[in-house]
Amino acid sequence: MLMDSVRRKRNSLILIVILLLVSFIDGKYASASETSAEAIYECESVTRIVSGGTLVNYLDSNSSAGAWNMLSTSTVGAYVEYTVNVPAPGEYTIYVKNKKVNTRGSYQLSISGINQGGIVDLYSSTPLYTEVNHGTVNFTSAGSQTFRFSVTGKNFSSTGYTLGLDAIRLVNQRQSLRLWYSAPAANWETEALPIGNGKLGGMVFGGTGVDRVQVNEATIFSGQKVQTTPTNYTEYSQIKTALNNNDFASANTHVKNWLKDTPEDFGEYQNLGDINLIFAGHESGISNYVRELNLNTGVAKVSYVKDGRTFTREYFSSYPDNVMVIRLTSSSPQSITTQVSMASPQYNIVQSSSGNNTLIVDGQNNTGALSFQTRIKILPSGGSQSIASNVASVTNADSVTILMSTSTTYTNNWLDYAGNTDYAEDVTSAVNNAGNKTYEQLKSTHTSNYKNLFDRVSLDLKGTNMDAVPTDTRLTNYKNGSADPGLESLLFQYGRYLLISSSRQGGQPANLQGIWNNSNTPQWGSMYCFNINFNMNYWPAEVTNLTETHMPMIDFIDSMRPSGRETAKNYFNISTGWFASKKIDVWGFTMPYTPAVSGLFMGGSGWLSQDVWEYYSFTRDINYLATKGYPILKEAAQFYLNFLTPSGNFLISTPTTSPENSFKYNGASYQISAGTEMDHRIIEELFNNTITASTILGVDSTFRAQLQTAVAKIPQPQIGSLGQIREWYQGDYTEQEVTHRHISQLYGLFPGNSISPLTTPALAEAAKVSLNRRGDSGVGWSIAWKINAWANLLDGQRAYTLLNMQIKNKIYKNLFDFHPPFQIDGNLGFTSGIAEMLIQSTYAKEIHLLPALPSNWPSGSVKGLKARGNFTVNMDWTSGSLTKAVIKGSPNDTGTIRYGTSVIPFTLDSSGVYTYMP
DSSP, rough: OHHHHHHHHHHHHHHHHHHHHHHHGGGSSSOGGGGGGEEEEEETTSSSEEEEEEEEEEOOOTTTSSEEEEEOOOSTOOOEEEEEESSSSEEEEEEEEEGGOOOEEEEEETTEEEESSOOOOOOOSSSOOOEEEEEEESSOEEEEEEEEEEEEOTTTOOSSEEEEEEEEEEEEOOOOEEEEESEEEEEETTTOEEEEEEEEEEEEESSEEEEEEEEEETBBBBBBBOOOOOOOOOHHHHHHHHHTTHHHHHHHHHHHHHHHOOOOOOOEEEEEEEEEEEEOOOOOSSSEEEEEETTTEEEEEEEETTTTTEEEEEEEETTTTTTEEEEEEESSTOOOOEEEEEEEOEEEEEEEEETEEEEEEEEEEESSSSEEEEEEEEEESSSSSETTEEEEEEEEESEOOOOEEEESSOOOOOTTTOOOTTHHHHHHHHHHHHTTSOOHHHHHHHHHHHHHHHTOOEOOOSSOOOTTTTHHHHHHHTTTTOHHHHHHHHHHHHHHHHHHHHHHHSSSSBTTBOOOOOSSSSSGGEEETTTTTTHHHHHHHHHHTHHHHHHHHHHHHHHHHHHHHHHHHHHHHHHHSOOOOOOEOTTOOOOOOOOOHHHOOOTTTHHHHHHHHHHHHHHHOOHHHHIIIIHHHHHHHHHHHHHEEEEEEEOOOOOOOOOOOOOOEEEEEOOOOOBBHHHHHHHHHHHHHHHHHHHHTOHHHHHHHHHHHHTTTTTTOOOTSSSSBOSSSHHHHHHEEEOOSSGGTTTTTSOSSSSOTTTTTHHHHHHHHHHHHHSSSSHHHHHHHHHHHHHHHTTTHHHHHHHHHHHHBOOOOOOOOBSSSSSSHHHHHHHHHHHHEEEOOOOTTTEESSSOOOTTSSSSEEEEEEEEEEEEEEEEETTEEEEEEEEEETTTTTEEEETTTTTEEEEOTTTEEEOOOO
């Protein structure tokens, strides 16, 4: 028992040394976001100074780390002083663990010379430990702080002055960013935890006897390339004629005839398979189980105790090394015995192995248009290993590192989607190169790369620290009415985590479920749907300082253009420009399709073009605009310039639909009409952005003039008889479903910027009427859209009501948002909604600070949000009022701050900083 105590103490000391070394990398302490919510300092392990007495270490297995300190003295004023390294600035609650029977003296704690709390007198004849709360201290900087325990007298029943001191615990009042649970996941959709690197996605279950990591690779879709063919233009022209006569039934018939030959072979995102790990004998007898996902590091973890030994697993998907990593360790040597295998539901599966440490799975999608190879390399330290019958066995190892990667033949090229003939060599190199590195190197590279993105933004909404409560319990408590601002900020950061994990440069963008899918026939194909969902995925990309995650989407939009040109020509007889209607797979499907209510959305490529412009609006990257952004915008605008149809003095979008919605006319329900509010705002925005871009670049003056003439003829928003924004241009029609999930007619409010209480108050009031008619409830992403809408109406309380509703009604235990089923857009729209409540900005570089702050967040801080114009903004507020804002950008750049009713021009100083204190 004594040796076990010494060993635990030694291991604890080693861990402390490692943590301190890590915290001093690059000569700086770790930030709060890099550490846990609490820091524990064992009194016998840190630097200490004694005055007026003696200090002795005593072993005790009941102490926090196997030993404690006793200060012995006969003098009032004697003290022991401990030096601890506070990991980051901020408010900390101070706890001191004492051994009561040995604390015969009373004491006063002072921290760096300032008394903290009152005199402590806690003697008891029982040899119990007790933890004393010494209150909260605000450390203004990280680094060394001295904790002095000064003897002030004897206990009333004692003749001694001794102090029994075990540990100092600092609890950071800033919420930690960790999802954690006390049981393994039983359900993929609601409980498993996601990891990803934009290419390789995993869902971690964390079972003890059998662990499962369900895996995906972002390019593995069913289907194949489908070539568009010319359609019947006679039917197309007859649609317009019927609409001009309000003959909606005939228009619908002609649309069916027009689109009847659209191919139905649409690709669906696929399940690659499961990595299974068996731990014989670990099915029962488990204690201290914890399953977690640390958003600060992008690492999932499982730990539990079995037969007195602590078993730990760590999981992450590394972007730099292009591998998924699973690490198995134990507190005792020679304790890891496991069997590893993989099962895949894909087609033409062939399993093999290489040597005694690598499993190989080859396969194809359902059409054979895509081939893939997965390799799993198992690297134990100690013990023995073998492979038999496609199962890798490890026996009595000290630790095991498992590396998985997948490569496919897919290349995002309209001319050849199977261009990667070196896919087998690619995956072999990935696992071999990773295998030549230590686990510590792999983890360090991963966390450094991940944190370079994630750590840019911090959000502190204050409130009671609930980190000690399991996440599923916190969610239940929240649903039952308990306030938890920390859960709200956790969900904000979870959205950022999901975007980082599912959208990285050089890869596919985030689809309807990010990169996580356990089915070969997922709902809606888990595809890219751009009548809201795909678009919403990227609402937080710029404002929450994740610009790099935006580029996969923009590259993907760029890749649509060859297919989009064919769709423009074959469906609309337009030979200049590109068009994509509503959805796409990885095979370039850009065509409209039936039924028209879901398949004929004429704003598709126009809405996608908004992201192309927003990247420039935020970054002001002129090279990007010239080489990538403007070519996409120009071609999209060329299509719409030819598509718009004269109607009196106006140019309208016809035929079209308002996404997935129907209107009532003469007792019947219809979808196809001549002109919608959404189309007109999208096309107007596209034309204006293209005009601005061509002006900046000094190109295409003739084309620019054509756009300027056309944009002036696009109908402006109309207010209907109920005071609402009219959804359909052709008439003041009533929705078939008043509470429909889409709020398409409010595109101009958000994500557009043509409706605002500050510039168009009448339209803003009409937007409120429309939102109230739709109602607050809805599917997950619909509620998220409404959060953003009310935030842009500057109504923070209504936005918060919806935020609260989304958490209570549309969030699973693993914090996935659901429609149902799980859709990542709801998570990412939620994150955007909180950002829009805290900051809004315009292309003209007006930055609106705390535009929709609810009373539920009276005090807080946010750092690292982005504003258009390439500004970074930090803010602090107290009692509902801004106390300080720091704006950073290019030296001497200018802009405007809006706060409340104040509008203040600003100029950044020579170091690129401006500080605003109202």
